[in-house]
Amino acid sequence: xxxxxxxxxxxxxxxxxxxxxxxxxxxxxxxxxxxxxxxxxxxxxxxxxxxxxxxxxxxxxxxxxxxxxxxxxxxxxxxxxxxxxxxxxxxxxxxxxxxxxxxxxxxxxxxxxxxxxxxxxxxxxxxxxxxxxxxxxxxxxxxxxxxxxxxxxxxxxxxxxxxxxxxxxxxxxxxxxxxxxxxxxxxxxxxxxxxxxxxxxxxxxxxxxxxxxxxxxxxxxxxxxxxxxxxxxxxxxxxxxxxxxxxxxxxxxxxxxxxxxxxxxxxxxxxxxxxxxxxxxxxxxxxxxxxxxxxxxxxxxxxxx
Numbered sequence: 427x428x429x430x431x432x433x434x435x436x437x438x439x440x441x442x443x444x445x446x447x448x449x450x451x452x453x454x455x456x457x458x459x460x461x462x463x464x465x466x467x468x469x470x471x472x473x474x475x476x477x478x479x480x481x482x483x484x485x486x487x488x489x490x491x492x493x494x495x496x497x498x499x500x501x502x503x504x505x506x507x508x509x510x511x512x513x514x515x516x517x518x519x520x521x522x523x524x525x526x527x528x529x530x531x532x533x534x535x536x537x538x539x540x541x542x543x544x545x546x547x548x549x550x551x552x553x554x555x556x557x558x559x560x561x562x563x564x565x566x567x568x569x570x571x572x573x574x575x576x577x578x579x580x581x582x583x584x585x586x587x588x589x590x591x592x593x594x595x596x597x598x599x600x601x602x603x604x605x606x607x608x609x610x611x612x613x614x615x616x617x618x619x620x621x622x623x624x625x626x627x628x629x630x631x632x633x634x635x636x637x638x639x640x641x642x643x644x645x646x647x648x649x650x651x652x653x654x655x656x657x658x659x660x661x662x663x664x665x666x667x668x669x670x671x672x673x674x675x676x677x678x679x680x681x682x683x684x685x686x687x688x689x690x691x692x693x694x695x696x697x698x699x700x701x702x703x704x705x706x707x708x709x710x711x712x713x714x715x716x717x718x719x720x721x722x723x724x725x726x727x728x729x730x731x
Contacts, residue, residue: 427611427635427636427637428464428609428611428639428640429461429463429464429465429639429640429642429724429728430463430464430465430466430467430607430609430610430611430640430641430642431457431458431466431467431641431642431643431720431724432467432469432599432601432604432641432642432643432644433454433466433467433468433469433483433643433644433646433716434469434470434471434474434646434654435472435474435475435479435480435598436472436473436474436475436476436479436646436654437450437451437454437468437483437646437647437716438450438451438482439474439475439476439646439648439649440476440647440648441477444508445512447486448509448510448512449512449513450717451483451486451487451513452490452512452513452514453514454466454487454716454717454720455487455490455516455594455596456516456717457720457721457724458720459491459518459594460721460724461724461725462728463724464595465594465595465596465597466491466594466595466596467598467599467604468480468483468484468487468596468597468598469601469604469643470598470600471646471649471654473654474646474649474654480598481506482506484596484598486506486510486513487596488596488597489510489513490513491593491595491596492534493518493533493534493551494515495550495551496534496535496536496549496551496571499538499549500536500571516594518593518594520532520533520592530575530576530578530583531575531576532573532574532575532587532592533550533551533573533574533575533592534550534571534572534573534574534591534592534593535548535549535551535556535572535573535574536548536549536550536569536571536572537566537567537568537569537570538555539555539568540566540568541557544560545558545560546560546566546586548572548586550574550576550584552576552579552582556574556584558574558584558586559586560586561586561587561588563588564586566586571591572586572591573586573589573590573591573592574586574587575587601655605641605699607641611635611638611639612631612639612640612641612700612701613641613698613699613700613701614640614642614643614699614700614701614702614703614727615651615699615701615702615703616642616643616644616645616702616703616704616705616719616723617645617650617651617652617662617702617703617704618650618704618706618709618714619652619659619662619702620662620701620702620703620704621701621703621704622704622707623703623705623707623726624707628726631727632727632729632730632731635727635728642723643699644716644719644720644723645716646716647715647716648713651702662702703723705722705723705727706719706722706723
């Protein structure tokens, strides 16, 4: 199951200073990590940005997602990271393999030296850099991040693997591209104006999420997704999202042959949200911060049987 989280470039628009903005982004990264998200992507909302836009948001989130033992080597001194010390630690649980030929934990490493005959030196947070052989067909450069499988620490046994880096992948994208991915799964827009999440609704929705994965989009302080995407509030409130509420499938999935009633992102967008969802239907505060909405939403949507 692939879990992608989408947040806007205007995420810290109401922060009073860079320190507060950095701290807020730290809790966003924490929420993504706690619920084992695979991707945390920043989409543009330039009309809502104020002092700190998408470049700042992406840089701080990417730094937060970098293992502590790599941060010094992976990041130069940057203005965006002035208050990186206030970021809460993510303490990501190592991802492990299974089976006799795929055991051990996966870690990120950074190539510190490229030698002859396909050998490289890699810093992966152990006491000393490791000299490892690159897999056939894999080419790496100095400073590049790589995936290392540690099968034993005493003595050290490790190997490079030609596969995506473990941990949270942070980047920037636009919404049509993110929602158009083959592994997007159930595409959910969160909004207090959306369909109220109930126990009955969650049961059918969770089954589909476990099967297909999900992509969940969040708004910014004082600027929700309907406003960002210029979607009529009446359509969101009416639940006009292309979903059959009986089983969580889109009307197209259910066999109608059309999903024309789904809320579109815009005339140039190839894909649509499957569902506009209010995951905090009984909120006691007038406003819910994005990081709070992430914890509340993902706690429900990632439940298992």
